[in-house]
Amino acid sequence: MNRFVIADPELCIGCNTCMAGCSAVHKKQGLQVLPRLTVVKVGDKTAPMMCRHCEDAPCARVCPVNAITREKDAVVLNESLCIGCKLCGLVCPFGAITPSGSKPVDTPALLQNMVPEALLRDVPGSAPGTNPYLAWNAGIRPVAVKCDLCAFQEEGPECIRVCPTNAIHLVNNTAIGQSNNEKRLRAISMLSNTISPAEYQEGEK
Structure with missing residues (x-):
């Protein structure tokens, strides 16, 4: 079975420490800064919602460039291969994939500036607060963001490490x-x- 991270709403206090930790470690790695999980509140309970690394992952099935694959009992996304079509986020049953605009790590230099800056000055961008699935800003490439179980660090998922109430656990x-x-x-x-x-x-x- 695939590994995934889950949270206990009985223990979660909605402090958002998991989101901050997630953002910080990925920024340090040169990856997308947007947190890979979102704290959701229902009634008086809160819990972070994140990728469940589905066995038959619909995100991987719809990706036209095979940027999402199964590796080491997890469903992983290669940010450098992502073309920003947003199909993966639309089919995710948990809403755990969000497009975020920036330059992914390892992007070839030849693709870094596909449109001359002079041509972008007068192009209107998306209004503040526009849904990321509808946002469009000239010169910024949207890249899908999903949980990668912090595979780049020995300690494992950062959200588990920083949670002050031990509400988040790795399921294997x-x-x-x-x-x-x-x-x-x-x-x-x-x-x-x-x-x-x-x-x-x-x-x-």
């Missing part, structure tokens, strides 16, 4: 096995506390 085969075992033990404990052996045998008749 080991974590799922431990969780299932805990649930079984909890269920057995609850049964043993509420049903006597005699009652259980009577119910089996």
Whole structure:
């Protein structure tokens, strides 16, 4: 199975530290600065929503240039291959991919300035606050942004490391096995506390 990060809304306090940490480490790597997760509030609960690295990832299936692939049990996006078509974000069932305008890392020098600056001076840009899927600014290339599990650092996802309440966890085969075992033990404990052996045998008749 693919690894992914998930948050517990019972523990999340909506401090946005995860978003700030995500932005900082990716900026340091020369990648898109936009956070790969978004803290969402529903009622009195908050939790960051991020990519679930789907097994049959629709974003990878619709990408026309194969910029999104499966590597090391994760769905990863190569920012330098992205052409900014925004199809991946439109099909993501979690709204976890957002286009952001800037220059991606490793872009060939020959593509850095495709339009002469003199021709861009009088071209109107998008109004402030325009939805990123509709925004258009001359000379700025939109690039898809999604969770990469901070594969570039040994500590793993930065959001997990900086969360002050330990609300964010990495889900993998080991974590799922431990969780299932805990649930079984909890269920057995609850049964043993509420049903006597005699009652259980009577119910089996």
